[in-house]
Amino acid sequence: MRKTNYFKSSLMVLLFCFGLTSLWGQISISNNNPVMENFNSMGTSGTASLPSNWKMSAAGQGTSANWSTATNVTAVTQGASSGSPATGARYNFGNGADTSDRAIGFMTSSGYATPNAIFAYYKNTSGINISDLSISFDFERYRINSNTVAVTFYTSTNGTDWTERSSGNIDTTVFPAGSNSYTWTGGTVTSRSVTLTNVNIANDGEFYLKWLVTHSSNTNSPAIALDNVSLTATLQNPTSPNLTISGTLSENTTLNNGVVSLALANETFADNVFDLSNFSLNNAPVGVSIGTVDYINETSATVTLVYDGTDFDANVTNFSITVASGELTTSTNALNSNNITITAVNEALVLGNMSAGFGNQCLNQLSAYQTFTISSSTVLKSGNISLAALNGFTYSETADNENYTSTLTFAHAGGILTNKTIYVKFLPTTAVSYNGNIAVSGAGAPSVNRSVTGSGTNGTIAVTTVTASSIGSESAVSGGSALSNSCGTISAKGVVWAATVNPTIESHLGITNDGTGTDTYTSSITDLSPNTTYNYRAYVTSSSGTTVYGTNYTFTTSQVAANFPFNEDFEGTNNWVVANGTQTNKWFVGSAVSNNSTKSLYISNNASGTTHNYATGNASTVHAYRDILIPTGTANITLSFDWISNGEMLSGNNYDYFRVWLVPTSYIPSASSTITNGSGRIQVGGYFNQNSTFTTYTNSSVNVSSFAGQTMRLVFEWVNDSSDGNQPPAAIDNIHLKLPDPCIAPANQATNLTFGTISSTSIAGSFTSTTADGYLVVISPSSNLGANPTNETTYTAGQVIGNGTVIQSSNLTTFTALSLTPTTTYYIHVFAYNSECLGGPLYNITTPLTGSASTIDGPCISESFTNIPGSGSGYETRTWTGDNGGTWTATDARVDQTITGKAITIRNGILTSPTSNNGIGSLTVTTRYSAATGDGTGTINVYVNNVLKGTLNVSTSLQTQTINDINISGDVVIELRNTSTTKRPSIDDLSWTCYEEPPITWTGTAWSNGTGPSTTDPIFVDGDLIIGNSAEADMATLETGELTITQNGSILIESGHFVTVNGKITNEAGAENFIVASGANLIQDETYTANDNVGDITVQRESQDIVRLDYTLWSSPVTGQQLQDFSPQTLPNRIYTYETTGATEATNGGYVVVPSVTDDFENGKGYLFRAPNTWGTTPAPYAGEFVGVPFNGNVTLPVYPTKYTSVGNPYPSNIDSELFMSANGSVSTLYFWN
Structure with a gap:
């Protein structure tokens, strides 16, 4: 341990x-x-x-x-x-x-x-x-x-x-x-x-x-x-005497007659009789003293205190008692006790809530009473409790005492105060708030406040402004309704108006006084200015002198209508009304932008209109308008104006734009509200945007017959949404309204007809416009329409003219003809017309622009899968009737997927077509994997009559693929087989062409069919072919149907030899690969009159021997050969035509220098060329080359009795003069240049 x-x-x-x-x-x-x-x-x-x-x-x-x-x-x-x-x-x-x-x-x-x-x-x-x-x-x-x-x-x-x-x-x-x-x-x-x-x-x-x-x-x-x-x-020390006191002392409960116990330790009292002077209080509150001291035993006694009620508010924590030595047995010094606490009591008054506030009280009228209570949370001293004065309020201790006083005092005997009720009344003398506090104090308690509310009022006085009506250029009618007044009477009422918001009876441009009392009243507002916006509101004045107003409204006096015809360049007095409201983008007449002047009407987001910009993020709809008197009997007028408006258009939808309206004067445009059709409102033109430079809009067929003899309101409406947009916004200048000019037909037809996308059922094309208002496009199966459009007739798509059908009538220069027949040649005829005039449309029917195109071969069978029933995602065998009839089958297939439309999706199955009797040439199909059916890449095998003929690729991207040259005749069944067991391709838009015998083709050494064509077989030249008798020649002559020179082919017709084509000529190899030598003939049979050949060829022609300064008369066998290019070294002023200007001329005509050497040869017309300026003096022929599309068809040229007309052969072959003479009976003699 x-x-x-x-x-x-x-x-x-x-x-x-x-x-x-x-x-x-x-x-x-x-x-x-x-x-x-x-x-x-x-x-x-x-x-x-x-x-x-x-x-x-x-x-x-x-x-x-x-x-x-x-x-x-x-x-x-x-x-x-x-x-x-x-x-x-x-x-x-x-x-x-x-x-x-x-x-x-x-x-x-x-x-x-x-x-x-x-x-x-x-x-x-x-x-x-x-x-x-x-x-x-x-x-x-x-x-x-x-x-x-x-x-x-x-x-x-x-x-x-x-x-x-x-x-x-x-x-x-x-x-x-x-x-x-x-x-x-x-x-x-x-x-x-x-x-x-x-x-x-x-x-x-x-x-x-x-x-x-x-x-x-x-x-x-x-x-x-x-x-x-x-x-x-x-x-502890056993020798020290000690005095201890104890007791509970509180100001209002135990202090008066309070008892304090005294206890001695190690000491005793000398006797049982005390002298009060030997006992003293230490730190006692004022008013506290010793009443008696009583002996208990040799170590104990009690002290009884006396308190006179003097208030104190803080606890006394060091109260003690001292006993002098004269009262003690052994001590020679006085004994001081320990400290004890005397608890102070803070007297407090408690005020109850007012039973209610007094609210608005009519002036000088005593209110009913409201009450509150006074009580205490502690014992109070005896004394008076007082309520101090508060302006406007009086008090009483009883409810029925009418002698309420501005102050109040009542006595309290002391102790707890329980719910003393005080009655309060309110008597205002001015129309102000009397809210304040009633101060309550007394009985030893500090002052406390009871809040009280109330306001003096002249009473509830009100009026409602009647919306203005009968608004003219100098007057209007308004008034007041729903009048009320709860204190006193209404001594005056009427309407005030001014140019500024909230006019008053002290500040206004005009005022009416329409009597007294609470009856609804009508006020006449007069002495106004035209086309001016006024603020107005109703007013009423009470007998106490208080005036109140109804809601402030505005109206704009009507314009003094402008006379017709109307012209506005915004340089003079501005008589336009703008309805801008609080919109961010507003109409202004100012100088921020203009066209050939200093001012215009435009949109600005600047408060003063100093800029021509708009806030694209703040949606706005605003209007500017002018009234115009339309004469009685007026039907159509011409409206024109210069305009700018870029704005916003996305995917064909207009978001930021302006529109033009004609509306009755009863219709007042309102900011933030767009105008809609109906109730006599007419929109002119469409949506004006996408234009950032001034452009003139003209409409010469504005029908204003509904406004004839009345005033019409011309409105420009600007609208923009709250996102995106392009500067600048709308600006308008140089507005003109007049009667239309009389119509005349356009002087020139459209030019340069070209063809775009051609399908089996449609032909798209375009042409170049001239100065016409519009163009009527007609399609026909014939080069001869058989009739012309009728003046003053407006045509719509689908109407018939002769043997043709209208495609469109508009100012567009592009067109698409639909619902056509496959492998068919169609002719397009374009007539220029003017319609923005009086008496239109008028058509130019002289030599309309004409051209032809052929639709391609359409599909033999096409399938869109639209007819598949249901939309299930389960895999099962599906059958349905196809777009061309017959039953389609798909095994292990679902039908809930789409590509361009409804699609079929195969898993471990096969898509099988019905039997088709016309064989198959090529097959086209669209495929894709979707998120639900596969990813990556895969393939589909294509079988025809159970023989694999090709493979289609499949991926998550849409693919349209064609398998060419399947070429199976007779009955065929097509199958599409999925090659994957995990990926499931979707299939849509499946089609195939019918089987066609392959064309007869010259390969460069032989005919593909071994024997060559008949006179009607179409042929393709896919190699070099020479027609003539030279050692290189392949044959001496050729007659066939349609002739096509492929990109790999060429043809040369030697002098003295003939090629006859009984159909259309198409050259895809370029002019240098189709040559008609001088003296050779390229003939299109007279039964084929369409001038629809495609592709340039070269036609060579030699003149007689000439020397410098000799002339030769030429005409072009092709279309598109420029004059100067034919003989570049001939001086431009040495190229002539022979012109006879009219039958009444005294002369037979004469040679005239051509207007422009950059013009093309006109078909059938003779042109006189001098030899090239570099030509020598030794006679030699000029070897001319004409490059262009070989011409075919009839040519009409004007001739005049007894006058000469210069004509030329328009064909790449010789013509028969006897037949020419017999076909043209008016021609008596032919003269040949030498």
């Missing part, structure tokens, strides 16, 4: 002292010296008795056991001096190395349960109080085992009620579990110290200690023991 020799020596002395002072059953504490116990006096006996002040509990009863519990024991049952406790019991432990050093403790077992307790009993025999105690002790371990043990330390002053002292506790970590061992080892001792202050154990008082030892289990328990217990007391 690691005790030093010094400790042993001390212990012996202490034991000796203990033996002298101990009494059985207790330990005496007689002084400040430590009282100790080390249990060594017990010896080594296993049944030794405990020291006389010690006990141990019976087994397992440690928790409930007290000092006096009957089962407690005073002896141990086991001894262990070798460090080897054997079984559960109370033990007298000892170290085998020093058997005289003992300790008491426990070890548990199945027969000796836990918990167990050790007790010690002490008694104060010092004769004075013990104030503090210091306790220390050791616990020692004598056995380690697999369970743990803990100690809880308690103290008590009666041996029954215990207080845990945690600083003396030992938890389970101090003596941890381990392998079973009985060896005393280092580290098996733990010490604890406990200090207790202010225990105040009186003389003869008792004090007990308890150690509760708790094992975690009855078995395998460790063994621990208590040793070296030391207790040291601190004793």
